[in-house]
Amino acid sequence: MSVKEKLKKVLIEDLNLEDVEPEEIEDDMALFGDGLGLDSLDAVELVVIVQKHFGVEIKDMEEGRPAFQSVNTLAQYIEQRLA
Amino acid sequence: MAAPERGADILVVVPVYNHAATLREVVEGVLRHHDRVLVVDDGSTDGGAETLEGLPVDLLQHPRNLGKGAALLSAADWGLQRGMTHMVSIDADGQHDADDLPRFFAAITEYPQALSVGHRDFKQQSIPGSSRFGRQFSNFWLRLQTGSRLKDSQSGFRAYPLLIFQHLNFWTHRYNFEIEVLVRSAWAGLQLRDVDISVYYPPGDERISHFRGFMDNWRLTLLNTHLTLRSIVPWPHRKIIERPMDECARVKTLSVIHPLRSIRQLLQENSSPQRLAVAAGVGVLLGALPLLFCHTLAILFVCGFFRLNKVAAVSSSQLCMPPLVPALCIEVGYFMRNGEFLTELSLETLGYQAVDRLYEWFLGALALGPLSAGAVALIVYLSAARISRETGREKRSSSDEKSLRAARQKWTSRSIGASWQHQSFYLMIRLGGGRAAYALLYPVVFYYLLLPSVRRKCNHYLDRRFPRSGMWMRFRNSYRMTLDLGKVLVDRALVGILGPEQVKVELHGKQELLALLAENKGLILVNAHVGCWQVAMSALGFMETPVNLLMQREEDDIDRHYFEHAGIECPYRIIDPRGYLGGALEMVEVLKRGEVLSVMGDRMLGDDRNGVEVEFMGGRVTMPFSAYKLASATGAPIVVLFSYKTGPDSYELKLYRTIRVPGGLGRGSAVFLPYVREFAETLEDFCAEHPFQFFNFFDMWQDNSFNQTSSVQR
Numbered sequence: 092m093s094v095k096e097k098l099k100k101v102l103i104e105d106l107n108l109e110d111v112e113p114e115e116i117e118d119d120m121a122l123f124g125d126g127l128g129l130d131s132l133d134a135v136e137l138v139v140i141v142q143k144h145f146g147v148e149i150k151d152m153e154e155g156r157p158a159f160q161s162v163n164t165l166a167q168y169i170e171q172r173l174a
Numbered sequence: 175m176a177a178p179e180r181g182a183d184i185l186v187v188v189p190v191y192n193h194a195a196t197l198r199e200v201v202e203g204v205l206r207h208h209d210r211v212l213v214v215d216d217g218s219t220d221g222g223a224e225t226l227e228g229l230p231v232d233l234l235q236h237p238r239n240l241g242k243g244a245a246l247l248s249a250a251d252w253g254l255q256r257g258m259t260h261m262v263s264i265d266a267d268g269q270h271d272a273d274d275l276p277r278f279f280a281a282i283t284e285y286p287q288a289l290s291v292g293h294r295d296f297k298q299q300s301i302p303g304s305s306r307f308g309r310q311f312s313n314f315w316l317r318l319q320t321g322s323r324l325k326d327s328q329s330g331f332r333a334y335p336l337l338i339f340q341h342l343n344f345w346t347h348r349y350n351f352e353i354e355v356l357v358r359s360a361w362a363g364l365q366l367r368d369v370d371i372s373v374y375y376p377p378g379d380e381r382i383s384h385f386r387g388f389m390d391n392w393r394l395t396l397l398n399t400h401l402t403l404r405s406i407v408p409w410p411h412r413k414i415i416e417r418p419m420d421e422c423a424r425v426k427t428l429s430v431i432h433p434l435r436s437i438r439q440l441l442q443e444n445s446s447p448q449r450l451a452v453a454a455g456v457g458v459l460l461g462a463l464p465l466l467f468c469h470t471l472a473i474l475f476v477c478g479f480f481r482l483n484k485v486a487a488v489s490s491s492q493l494c495m496p497p498l499v500p501a502l503c504i505e506v507g508y509f510m511r512n513g514e515f516l517t518e519l520s521l522e523t524l525g526y527q528a529v530d531r532l533y534e535w536f537l538g539a540l541a542l543g544p545l546s547a548g549a550v551a552l553i554v555y556l557s558a559a560r561i562s563r564e565t566g567r568e569k570r571s572s573s574d575e576k577s578l579r580a581a582r583q584k585w586t587s588r589s590i591g592a593s594w595q596h597q598s599f600y601l602m603i604r605l606g607g608g609r610a611a612y613a614l615l616y617p618v619v620f621y622y623l624l625l626p627s628v629r630r631k632c633n634h635y636l637d638r639r640f641p642r643s644g645m646w647m648r649f650r651n652s653y654r655m656t657l658d659l660g661k662v663l664v665d666r667a668l669v670g671i672l673g674p675e676q677v678k679v680e681l682h683g684k685q686e687l688l689a690l691l692a693e694n695k696g697l698i699l700v701n702a703h704v705g706c707w708q709v710a711m712s713a714l715g716f717m718e719t720p721v722n723l724l725m726q727r728e729e730d731d732i733d734r735h736y737f738e739h740a741g742i743e744c745p746y747r748i749i750d751p752r753g754y755l756g757g758a759l760e761m762v763e764v765l766k767r768g769e770v771l772s773v774m775g776d777r778m779l780g781d782d783r784n785g786v787e788v789e790f791m792g793g794r795v796t797m798p799f800s801a802y803k804l805a806s807a808t809g810a811p812i813v814v815l816f817s818y819k820t821g822p823d824s825y826e827l828k829l830y831r832t833i834r835v836p837g838g839l840g841r842g843s844a845v846f847l848p849y850v851r852e853f854a855e856t857l858e859d860f861c862a863e864h865p866f867q868f869f870n871f872f873d874m875w876q877d878n879s880f881n882q883t884s885s886v887q888r
Contacts, residue, residue, distance in 0.1 A: 107841045123755060131756035132784055132800060133841070135807045138762050150766055152759040159759075 094145070095166040101144045102162075106133055118163045126161070134159065141165070147172045181208065183260060184282060185253040186275065189214045189245035190266035194222035201229055203272030204264060208279075212252060213266075214245040222266075242330075243344065243351025250339035259286070262333045270331045274371040278333040281369050289338070289359050291324055292331030292371035312353060319401045320360035321481035325368045327356055338364065345627045350397045357401050361411035396624060447558035453482040454490035455551030461491030462499055462543035464535040469494075490550055500535055503542050507534025510541065600667055608668045608676065608823065615660040623652055632656060635870040638791045639861055655866040662706040662819060662869075669709055676823060679713035683829025687813065690832070691717060696765030696810040698801050700775035700833075702857050703869045707772075710817030710827040711746070714770075722747045722764045724757060724773040746772075758800070765808045773801045775814070775853045777874070786843040790854045791861070793875035797854065799846040805835040812849075814856045818864045831856045 092100075099113040106129070120126040123134065137159065142148050147169050149155040158168035186208045190197050197213070204211050211231040215223045217239035226233065234248055246263060253261050262278045264270045274292065281290040309328050316327045330352060342358050344351060360366055460473050473491055477484040493499070508516040511534060516523065524531065602611040622628050632652035636643075640651055668676045690697055697719075701707055714721065723746045747764075749757040749771075764771055778785050778798050785796040805812050812833040820826050833852050839845040861868045 105840075130783070131758040132803045134755045134758045135762055135804055136841070138759070139807045139837075148766075150763065152763045155759050155763075156754060159755075 094169050095162055098162055098166055101140055105140045106136060116162060119161050121161055122159060145169050183258050185210050185212055185258045185261045187212045187214060187249035187261055187263050188266050189216060189242055190218060190222055191216040191239060192218045192220045193266040194220040194225055196268035197222045197266050198225040200266050200268055201226060201231055207272060207275040212249055214249050216240060216245040241348035243347040250336055254336050258336060260333060260335055263330060265330045271372050277369050282333050285367060287335055288365040288367045290333040290367045290369045291326060292329045293326040293368040294329060294371060315398050316356055318479050319357050321478055322360040322366045324366050331371055345625055346397055350394045354397060363413045447555050447562055450483055450486050450558050451551040451555035453477060453486040454554040455547040456482060457487035457491035458493055458550045459543045459547035461494030462503060462539040464532055464539060503538030504531055504535045506542055507538030510537055599664060603668055603671050608664060611664040612661060615657060619653060619656045619660055623656060631871040634873040639865050658866045659869045666706055666708050674712045677709050677825060678823060679710055679825045679827055681713045681827045686829055690811045691719060694768045696768050696808060697770045698805055698810050698812045699770060699772040699815050700801050700812055700853055701772055702776040704860060704867050705817030705819060707817055709825055713827050719770050721770045721772060722749055724749045724751055726751055761804055762808060765810045775801060776857060786847055786850055788850045788854050791858060795874045797850050799843055799850050802835045802846040802849040806837055806839045809837060814853055816860050818867050
């Protein structure tokens with residue numbers, strides 16, 4: 092399973108996104124605001140999720156901010172850190 | 175049929191309270207002239223709003239009667255949100271004729287920065303004598319307080335530029351609002367204008383008035399007292415529109431010792447030589463009278479009324495300073511009574527016969543006063559006329575610039591009032607330390623509590639804490655709470671100005687705090703609007719860990735003064751909740767670094783939607799749950815830390831409770847409710863111990879269904 096797919100799966104599970112299927116989340120959909128509709132506290136949870144499932148700790152929020160744009164950017168960030 | 179051109183920028187508002195019989199007719203009349211109409215139903219109980227069925231108007235409803243002023247303020251907000259620039263108000267009781275509306279639209283087009291007030295011509299109609307008197311009375315006060323003249327300051331048929339509602343704050347929300355808005359607008363530099371309108375007073379039983387005699391008169395008296403006192407304080411009013419009329423701003427450079435330079439200064443402020451001369455004469459005339467310590471007050475009143483230059487009058491009255499002029503007056507008076515001058519200066523003549531001397535002083539002043547006033551006026555006139563001829567040419571060119579500036583509506587700082595109040599307390603602190611500033615607090619707080627709006631703010635909380643208080647207890651409690659807040663603010667400035675050693679802070683729970691920090695998962699301090707956290711924070715230095723505050727920084731935020739006056743860099747890092755994702759990522763970051771994060775737990779910040787309803791002091795309030803979510807996500811322990819003042823220069827900071835939030839609680843607000851409730855309970859305990867140190871001046875129990883807007887037809 093690619094990072095992107097896994098990411099979509101854990102997003103739905105850990106954030107309890109009801110009525111959303113992994114296929115419905117588009118790769119370049121905005122995570123916050125209009126797109127997926129996550130809010131600021133979900134961002135907090137997201138930091139935890141990334142650490143729990145991928146072992147990547149986002150410590151510096153200057154890095155985190157661009158990564159949190161979409162599934163694409165986040166997956167890219169995780170892959171970079173794992174490489 | 176709409177008004178020409180500017181129509182879309184103008185809102186016609188019909189505030190209504192129990193005028194079901196006339197409302198529909200009035201609104202229909204308005205619709206014949208204008209199509210942007212808003213009815214504000216101020217809690218009517220006669221179902222008047224239902225009579226509007228089918229009319230193309232918007233309707234705003236107050237859940238209960240809040241007063242005509244509140245209705246106008248709601249309407250102004252509504253208009254501003256929709257980008258409108260002006261608002262015409264018309265009464266719902268049928269006393270105004272909607273056919274006069276075009277006159278207001280014309281006035282708005284011609285004088286967009288003026289507040290136009292409909293002038294009812296009483297001569298044509300049979301008007302009750304009490305109305306006539308009331309009008310004269312209110313016109314008189316307006317003129318005394320602002321120097322502006324209106325023919326009918328009580329009329330509710332008006333055109334308001336909405337910018338005044340953006341920039342001015344008002345204290346009153348009932349009938350006297352209509353007075354206050356005139357005074358404050360005039361002070362802010364707006365022109366007040368008359369617009370002639372027709373008048374129709376329905377016969378006695380048809381007309382319903384909601385002016386409640388005694389209470390409204392009492393409120394009006396309080397308001398007038400305040401506005402009048404404010405009007406004689408030579409501190410500049412906040413200007414919305416710059417008018418070249420402000421003689422107060424340059425007080426410092428004027429002095430009788432430099433008469434010519436002073437006259438030149440005053441001339442630059444657009445006073446004509448004639449008016450300057452009259453002002454100086456009035457100053458001398460009143461200055462010569464034995465008014466005993468009330469000279470300045472009397473002069474300011476008289477000048478306010480006749481719109482004379484206050485500075486010129488007060489300065490010239492200094493010429494009558496004792497002992498010379500009083501002595502001269504007494505001699506003249508003595509001569510008038512006895513035919514000879516008083517030569518024997520003894521305890522007998524100056525002490526025991528003091529009343530005689532006072533009488534002679536008065537007599538002498540009546541003779542000498544006009545004489546010297548005339549002389550001074552003449553001298554001032556001659557010098558002023560000469561100076562103004564000399565500088566005439568330069569002035570003409572700069573006046574073009576001035577009008578250009580006025581047209582551009584130069585907005586000035588909002589916080590002049592607050593700033594001078596702060597400054598006077600800072601001055602007291604510098605001059606006499608904390609005690610001196612405290613002493614100033616007692617009368618100031620008392621004065622402010624005379625205002626119903628301030629008392630109302632105190633009672634949201636106090637009525638819950640002390641439910642069965644009578645009127646006096648309520649006043650006393652409000653006084654204590656406001657006074658305690660004042661003292662805390664003074665202490666804050668004291669620490670800033672004179673250094674942290676001014677206040678001793680005792681910390682309870684130091685070992686526990688150190689133990690929690692040693693876990694190295696960060697630490698969340700949940701605060702509330704109690705005590706003084708700035709002072710208390712100084713006791714946290716031992717932790718040697720950076721402290722981060724979640725705080726919205728406002729332009730005129732009072733917290734700023736604390737650091738600015740210390741002349742130090744802010745010792746905390748501030749995380750702005752208006753930043754990216756509400757500062758959430760920054761908060762996680764600092765906790766991950768093992769730092770301290772301090773947040774307010776009792777109030778929602780800005781547009782934070784992460785609140786949960788919780789039981790607090792017998793009602794339901796919304797409190798933020800972000801802190802508990804952060805704790806759950808990062809494993810950081812939460813500490814409820816409150817400070818309170820225990821003596822003139824001592825505070826205590828106490829760890830009230832440690833809250834542990836388990837990880838993996840997930841989404842939603844309900845899961846955090848138990849922890850929010852723990853905090854609310856802790857705050858209740860604090861309020862039980864220190865009832866006057868929970869500085870809550872807003873209605874956190876307020877029903878959110880308030881002020882709903884609905885449309886009748888659309």
